Amino acid sequence: MKQIITSLLKEAIKKNGVSLRNEEIEKFIEIPPSPELGDYSFPCFFLIEKFKQEPSRIALDIRRKITKVPEGFQDIQTSGAYINFFVNRKDLSKQIIQEILSKKEKYGSFSQEKNKVMIEFSQPNTHKAFHVGHIRGTTIGESLARIFEFCGNEVIRANYQGDSGMHVAKWIWCYKKYHKKQKLKEDESWIASIYVDAIKRLSKNEKLQEQVDLINKMLAERSDKELDSLWKKSRKLSLDSFEKIYRELNTHFDVYFFESEMEKRGLDMAEKLLKDEIAKISEGAVIIDLKKYNLGVWVLLRKDQTVLYSAKDLALVKEKFEKFKINRNVYVIGSAQSMHMAQLFKTLELMNFPKVKECKYVPFSEVRLPTGKMSSRTGENILYSDFIKEITDYSKKEIKKRFPSISKKELESRSLKISIASIKYSMLKQNPNKVIIFKKEDALNFEGDSGAYILYTYARAGSILEKANKKLKEKFDTGKLEEKEIELIKKLSQFKDVVSNAYKTMNPNVLANYSYQLCQIFNEFYHSCPVIDSEKEQFRLSLVTALRQVLKNSVYLLGISTVEEM
Ligand code: ARG
Numbered sequence: 167m168k169q170i171i172t173s174l175l176k177e178a179i180k181k182n183g184v185s186l187r188n189e190e191i192e193k194f195i196e197i198p199p200s201p202e203l204g205d206y207s208f209p210c211f212f213l214i215e216k217f218k219q220e221p222s223r224i225a226l227d228i229r230r231k232i233t234k235v236p237e238g239f240q241d242i243q244t245s246g247a248y249i250n251f252f253v254n255r256k257d258l259s260k261q262i263i264q265e266i267l268s269k270k271e272k273y274g275s276f277s278q279e280k281n282k283v284m285i286e287f288s289q290p291n292t293h294k295a296f297h298v299g300h301i302r303g304t305t306i307g308e309s310l311a312r313i314f315e316f317c318g319n320e321v322i323r324a325n326y327q328g329d330s331g332m333h334v335a336k337w338i339w340c341y342k343k344y345h346k347k348q349k350l351k352e353d354e355s356w357i358a359s360i361y362v363d364a365i366k367r368l369s370k371n372e373k374l375q376e377q378v379d380l381i382n383k384m385l386a387e388r389s390d391k392e393l394d395s396l397w398k399k400s401r402k403l404s405l406d407s408f409e410k411i412y413r414e415l416n417t418h419f420d421v422y423f424f425e426s427e428m429e430k431r432g433l434d435m436a437e438k439l440l441k442d443e444i445a446k447i448s449e450g451a452v453i454i455d456l457k458k459y460n461l462g463v464w465v466l467l468r469k470d471q472t473v474l475y476s477a478k479d480l481a482l483v484k485e486k487f488e489k490f491k492i493n494r495n496v497y498v499i500g501s502a503q504s505m506h507m508a509q510l511f512k513t514l515e516l517m518n519f520p521k522v523k524e525c526k527y528v529p530f531s532e533v534r535l536p537t538g539k540m541s542s543r544t545g546e547n548i549l550y551s552d553f554i555k556e557i558t559d560y561s562k563k564e565i566k567k568r569f570p571s572i573s574k575k576e577l578e579s580r581s582l583k584i585s586i587a588s589i590k591y592s593m594l595k596q597n598p599n600k601v602i603i604f605k606k607e608d609a610l611n612f613e614g615d616s617g618a619y620i621l622y623t624y625a626r627a628g629s630i631l632e633k634a635n636k637k638l639k640e641k642f643d644t645g646k647l648e649e650k651e652i653e654l655i656k657k658l659s660q661f662k663d664v665v666s667n668a669y670k671t672m673n674p675n676v677l678a679n680y681s682y683q684l685c686q687i688f689n690e691f692y693h694s695c696p697v698i699d700s701e702k703e704q705f706r707l708s709l710v711t712a713l714r715q716v717l718k719n720s721v722y723l724l725g726i727s728t729v730e731e732m
Contacts, residue, residue: 178231204250221247277318287498291328292404295358297547330426335382340364432477501529591617
């Protein structure tokens with residue numbers, strides 16, 4: 167709809183001698199607060215300067231140049247500074263429902279965009295915890311990947327794990343020295359606990375760091391067989407434990423990059439930058455002075471020539487573009503690294519790296535918990551496994567209240583699905599740059615703005631169809647449309663615009679909010695319009711089927727799978 171209105175307006179404005187781009191028009195189209203003002207409305211205030219006229223005059227002038235009310239619309243009127251568009255409800259309803267039912271899981275998708283996009287997300291470090299912050303990043307990344315695909319792009323999901331460096335040396339040191347009797351385990355919380363123990367011991371006795379440094383150096387040089395083999399084994403267990411998490415979170419990766427692979431290349435990069443006089447030597451270290459740009463000093467190599475995170479990231483960008491021939495490179499990384507990312511992008515600019523404009527950073531803020539409510543074996547960070555356990559235990563209780571005789575197996579699988587959906591939803595409904603205070607009672611509130619509520623609504627709509635147990639006829643008569651029916655249909659028709667907005671702004675939260683509003687409107691509709699055995703049964707069954715499809719598509723883009731029963 168918005169697209170039709172945009173092109174209509176564009177032409178009419180042009181006939182008045184003013185040229186505007188589609189985006190400049192589309193962003194002003196709004197949905198009026200009450201139906202008397204139409205279904206869409208276009209305020210003309212922003213055109214005052216260009217038209218040099220009163221806004222109400224502008225509205226009239228534009229309206230006059232629209233010679234034909236296009237199909238799907240009933241009327242176009244002006245009201246003061248606004249041009250209001252009234253859609254033809256009966257036509258629109260039929261058209262939208264039929265489109266949804268025929269396009270099914272493709273409804274709302276488009277294929278104009280044909281980029282090859284790499285989306286890098288999750289990026290936990292081996293030998294350390296996978297914590298709630300990683301869940302947020304993984305959730306945003308997976309959702310963006312799906313949105314990009316839905317809009318026609320080819321997406322490469324990439325992970326970039328820190329499998330080498332000081333944190334690994336600390337782990338190896340601590341395990342060898344204090345935990346050797348314990349068998350190595352593929353268990354992220356056990357692995358993380360060794361790391362936490364290392365930190366504790368090192369903070370108590372600074373001298374011990376010398377031993378760690380030695381191990382770090384030996385690991386970097388690959389000079390000790392025993393250390394190397396311990397590194398390989400523990401690294402693999404750590405990586406495998408992450409894969410278990412990814413399966414639970416319903417995500418996967420097409421490419422894995424590792425920091426250990428970027429060391430040599432990072433070193434070469436640093437040398438090249440020195441030669442090009444972009445970097446320089448300062449107290450033995452290789453640095454780039456970015457103070458001019460208010461970005462401080464970026465250190466590439468330590469004075470012992472060990473390669474830092476910065477230099478590795480420079481090597482990584484090059485690898486991404488050269489090896490994978492991508493034309494967009496998206497990073498989903500916590501906002502704690504926004505300085506690092508700004509330094510990276512600035513350096514790429516100084517290097518005249520041709521693809522710098524194609525690199526995009528999607529920062530996201532932290533996840534906190536109401537204090538004292540969740541146990542953690544590792545101090546500050548809440549581990550994935552502890553978190554999931556706490557949430558699933560809670561959701562089991564909630565499910566049991568509703569289904570006291572549910573089987574144990576069913577309870578396990580349903581509680582996990584509901585928990586994951588609820589966690590993901592609460593991570594996505596917020597703007598990425600807002601801190602989240604995660605409250606499990608809210609996340610799993612079947613009646614509130616939650617993933618559980620959305621899944622519940624989907625299942626409820628399914629049970630209506632099941633009860634009716636009728637085949638949908640292709641033709642139906644909408645009869646006289648009721649207010650709640652119109653509202654629901656209008657909301658369904660907005661899905662495409664929401665997808666395109668989420669895509670353009672790289673912000674899944676608009677889709678999360680949309681899913682919730684859709685459920686609310688559906689529940690209102692269902693409350694006031696009986697479906698089964700009503701006069702309009704065929705039409706309403708089609709409407710419920712359409713709602714289920716759009717809701718499913720919408721939450722799919724959030725990385726959430728629906729369930730048939732709650
Ligand atoms: N592994 C890193 C960390 O835990 C995040 C990696 C982000 N990606 C990047 N290209 N720098 O801090």
